[in-house]
Amino acid sequence: MNKIINRLTLLTTLCIIALGLQSCEQKQKEESKAIEKELVVKSEEPEYFLLRPEVEKAYGYSHAVKIGNSIKISGAVSMDDEGNPTAIGDIEQQMINCYADLEKVLKHFDCTFDDVVKEDIFTTDMAQMLEKSAYRAEVYKNGFPTGSWLEVKGLALPELMVEIELEVHKPE
Incomplete structure (x- = not known):
């Protein structure tokens, strides 16, 4: 038992x-x-970035928003820190100025143009844009991202000829 x-x-x-x-x-x-x-x-949780806070607040947008590994960057245009158009009448210099601003935004998020997966370009003069587009090879040294090019009637200010927006994937 x-x-x-x-x-x-x-x-x-x-x-x-x-x-x-x-x-x-x-x-x-x-x-x-x-x-x-x-x-x-x-x-x-989104992380917002303002490149020119006063200008962006006046127009009502954020220059970039990062959520997870994805970063959406608003269209960059050729303007000074007060929001005045620069390089008026010179589409190539406007494009160079756009990429300079976009590089500042990318650096804020520890990214480079190699991290760009989509680029959309809006221009008021596609013929001139096509003539001057070779500059992009200096920006995208390791291959071009996907994207669209669109000719539009106008941009935010009449002096602007080009606007470039990006989508970025930031690797962990």
């Missing part, structure tokens, strides 16, 4: 230990899921 009681006690003890371990394992899985969810939520 003692042997049966000892075996039942041993069996009961083993069951209690197994249930305890299973409970601890379940609790650990739940805690891991909670931590993973918190990390995902934190990495998905």
Whole structure:
């Protein structure tokens, strides 16, 4: 009879230990899921960047927004820090000025033009844009991103001839 009681006690003890371990394992899985969810939520919070805060506030936009590994950069135009158009009548210099501003935004996020996956160009004069587009090879030394080029009737200010917007993927 003692042997049966000892075996039942041993069996009961083993069951209690197994249930305890299973409970601890379940609790650990739940805690891991909670931590993973918190990390995902934190990495998905948008980070806003203003290149020219006063100008951007006046027009009502942010120059860039980063969410996770994705960065959307508003169209850059050729303007000074007060929002006045520069290089009026010179589409190539306007393009150079746009890329200079875009590089500042990329550097803020520790990126380069190699991280750009999409580039959209809006121009009021496609013929001139095509003539001067060779400059882009100096910007994109390791290959061009996807994108679209569109001729438009006008941009934000009548003196502007080109606007360039980017989408970036920042590797972890």
